[in-house]
Amino acid sequence: MANQNELDLNHVDTAAKPSGTGCAECLANGGWWFHLRRCAACGHIGCCDSSPSQHATAHFRQTGHRYITSFEPGENWWWDYTTDQAVRGVTLPPPDARPVDQEPPAPRDRVPETWQDELHS
Numbered sequence: 528m529a530n531q532n533e534l535d536l537n538h539v540d541t542a543a544k545p546s547g548t549g550c551a552e553c554l555a556n557g558g559w560w561f562h563l564r565r566c567a568a569c570g571h572i573g574c575c576d577s578s579p580s581q582h583a584t585a586h587f588r589q590t591g592h593r594y595i596t597s598f599e600p601g602e603n604w605w606w607d608y609t610t611d612q613a614v615r616g617v618t619l620p621p622p623d624a625r626p627v628d629q630e631p632p633a634p635r636d637r638v639p640e641t642w643q644d645e646l647h648s
Contacts, residue, residue, distance in 0.1 A: 534614045543570035544620045550574040552582040559637040568592035600624040
C-alpha cells in the first residue's frame with residue numbers, strides 16, 4: 528500500500544489523452560475558466576477551483592478519479608483529492624498544457640468584464 532504522498536498507479540491511465548485544450552463543460556455550456564486541470568485517470572480537462580464553475584473538482588466528485596495535474600504551461604504539479612495533498616506524478620501523453628496563446632481567463636470571447644469579481648478564492 529502506498530503512503531499518502533505516493534501516487535497509486537491503479538488510479539492513473541498513462542495512455543489517456545487530454546479531452547481537449549479547454550474545460551470540457553465550459554466549452555459545452557458557454558462558460559469560461561481561469562486555469563485548467565487534467566484528470567490522470569481519463570484525461571478530462573476541467574477548470575480550477577478559482578474558476579466560477581469548478582469543473583475539475585466536480586469531475587472528481589462525480590467519478591472518484593482522485594488525481595489531477597495542472598494543465599497550465601510550465602506547471603508540473605499533481606494533486607490527490609482523496610488525501611488533499613500534493614503527489615509526485617508520472618508522464619502522461621501530450622499535450623501537457625493548454626496552448627500558450629490561450630491565456631487565462633479563457634475563452635476570451637466569453638470572459639465578462641467583471642471576471643475578477645467572479646473568481647473563487
